Amino acid sequence: MTTAGTAHETTTRTGPAAARQHSLREHNLELVARAVFEVPEPLSRAGVAAATGLARATVSTLVDQLVAARLVRELPAVTGGRAGRPAVPLVPAPRSVVGLGLEVNVDYLGVRVLDLTGDVVVDRVVPGALHDSDPALVLHRLGDLAREVCDDVAAAGMTVAGARLALPGLVDPRTGLLEVAPNLGWSTLDPVPLLGLGDLPVRIANEAKLAALAELAGGSDVAAPDSFVFVSGDVGIGAAIVVDRALFLGERGWNGEIGHVVVDPAGPRCSCGAFGCLEQYAGKEAMMRAAGLPPDAPLAALVGLLTERDTAPGADGAALPAGRALGSALADFVNLLDVSTIVLGGAYTELLPWLRADVEAVLADRVLAAPFVDLEVRAAQAGPQAALTGGAREVLRAVLADPAAWV
Amino acid sequence: MTTAGTAHETTTRTGPAAARQHSLREHNLELVARAVFEVPEPLSRAGVAAATGLARATVSTLVDQLVAARLVRELPAVTGGRAGRPAVPLVPAPRSVVGLGLEVNVDYLGVRVLDLTGDVVVDRVVPGALHDSDPALVLHRLGDLAREVCDDVAAAGMTVAGARLALPGLVDPRTGLLEVAPNLGWSTLDPVPLLGLGDLPVRIANEAKLAALAELAGGSDVAAPDSFVFVSGDVGIGAAIVVDRALFLGERGWNGEIGHVVVDPAGPRCSCGAFGCLEQYAGKEAMMRAAGLPPDAPLAALVGLLTERDTAPGADGAALPAGRALGSALADFVNLLDVSTIVLGGAYTELLPWLRADVEAVLADRVLAAPFVDLEVRAAQAGPQAALTGGAREVLRAVLADPAAWV
Incomplete structure (x- = not known):
């Protein structure tokens, strides 16, 4: 099987193979760029030299090249510290x-x-x-x-x-x-x-x-965990498996097709041709229909309706019928994969308040390891689309x- | 997540970390043992030196130690080749x-x-x-x-x-x-x-x-593929995911619980407490009951019955009703994991002739990638238990x- 970097070439890491392919200068250039982009605090040239182990003169030449290429920008020099000489903080170049x-x-x-x-x-x-x-x-x-x-x-x-x-x-x-x-x-x-x-x-x-x-790169509030299943709920429902901060892609990158997991073999026919797939219960259009809205209604309409029901006299939280179906497919995923964090993205991010109780109840019923694991269902941080x-x-x-x- | 070697400590490979932990002698001893055990043709001391890059005198000392420890055995010397000196083939020691x-x-x-x-x-x-x-x-x-x-x-x-x-x-x-x-x-x-x-x-x-x-180590007929899902079908049904010749274990080694994947939410209650799990359709006892046999009948009774039905006048292959349920859970597995080889072990090894048609039909219906992948369902080679x-x-x-x- 492949992990990210071979199938999608998304997470190729720098290693011995990369060093052999590149010339030494190219390799050092990458080291310097990584130091500037990955260290949270802006580094000076001296800081980059310390972080990379390269000579200061070498770093200075390479930084000049990255600045000229408009990948790195120099901020105004700041004086301070024991060295006395003003340090020029280096940051990723904006709008370049x-x-x-x-x-x-x-x-x-x-x-x-x-x-x-x-x-x-x-x-x-x-x-x-x-x-x-x-x-x-x-x-x-x-x-x-x-x-x-x-x-x-x-x-x-x-x-x-x-x-x-x-x-x-x-x-x-x-x-x-x-x-x-x-x-x-x-x-x-x-x-x-x-x-x-x-x-x-x-x-x-x-x-x-x-x-x-995008989720892995981090949202505004909470850092993404190192390993999780990300479920993207829209008209279709897809998923991705992140293991130790890299995509796990299966043999061809075709894993995570949770939208076509069996929820009920007696259920409606799916766009894929099979019957009772998750999408027919928890896809966006299926959720709209179940709520009595037109299938192409905007998500805000569904959220509005659910909010209204919540605040109606006597209401105690208007659940979405999709919740139990989603919980069932997620329970299969957890039973087969052994993941403990499920991140719900796409339309599910906004709908989670009305899905959570059913999803969690079905997970508790169906996941064999549920009594021994802290299963966490959380909303995606990466924003819409x-x-x-x-x-x-x-x-x-x-x-x-x-x-x-x-x- | 963990792969084998951390959770089960089953596939720890020799690498720089191992070399640092061991003394040089211990490391070399392991190299020599590996050469004797992993090279298919019996090597002589000279062959081990060539395979490991170690000096012949060093190899000779270490081989003597492995022979004394009864891990390695010397076969009778064979004369031949250009060197003239008889070579002593080294093999794993039997019955030691x-x-x-x-x-x-x-x-x-x-x-x-x-x-x-x-x-x-x-x-x-x-x-x-x-x-x-x-x-x-x-x-x-x-x-x-x-x-x-x-x-x-x-x-x-x-x-x-x-x-x-x-x-x-x-x-x-x-x-x-x-x-x-x-x-x-x-x-x-x-x-x-x-x-x-x-x-x-x-x-x-x-x-x-x-x-x-055991399957990965190789059966008698066909070499195991590098990546596959192994399904062990008995009263319960478990699975293991092999990726690039190592177990992929999920976060705690609790993946592969295919026995508890949803086949039909309206189905019978399972030993796990949930309803309609695969085990209730394709577990050994469920298959016995469906065939009208006592649940604890030996597998041979079921095989006998199926064989008899096959040879009855007018019969055209007595399928097991479990086949469609197994196909459904396997389709979920393939949709979520993207594997193309499914190895059926335990009771399924013998029952495969009566399961295959239904399993393959359901996979073709339900796996989104089925038209683009050669999905292979094969019997395990590793033998019973x-x-x-x-x-x-x-x-x-x-x-x-x-x-x-x-x-």
């Missing part, structure tokens, strides 16, 4: 080299630009109804949107390093093909050329996997893994 | 240091002894009905059986290096406690002292995990990881 996240999902298209500091520079999410859509038309529209955004950021002096396209389906990273996205009604196609983005390097990935990477953030971050991570290409 | 596999399962107790050549020296499997049994009584009986066997092999000049006790439930390797074995009706107990085996080092492990290690073999092998693997302790 940026990464582009793209996404086609069942009810929206999105484009998001992040810079090296992690700031969102542009965010464009366009609602749509993309069930059984024409991939050429949809990807052309997304490509137009992306080009507009790229033109804007280029006009503002930024350089787009590349893009990741998130898709709600089985992606083959070796061929670049989308094999199937049941809710879009798409199968076996090469999406990148259909974007029409010319020379811009674009790679595709599964939506839930990129969203999980997290795959866009994850995709843009992956582009920038690739830049930092080979800064020499930018020098 | 041996490993003890122990098992409590729902319908049998077992003791198996393997020697360093992989030969089964003793094999004792005692049928029993151990549902809701008294752990103290059962473990005492198994301990008596083990002591008898140990006395016999000691009388034949062999040394028992240690034992592994396989149990059908959640085992905590940190505490040595069995947390729960639903079909035995056992919970939270320390089984080793109850065996009464004195100073013999005994460790516990999950039955399916040990069986999967494979956990006994896996356990004995694990003991011997620990011996070879630290041969200095025997010198």
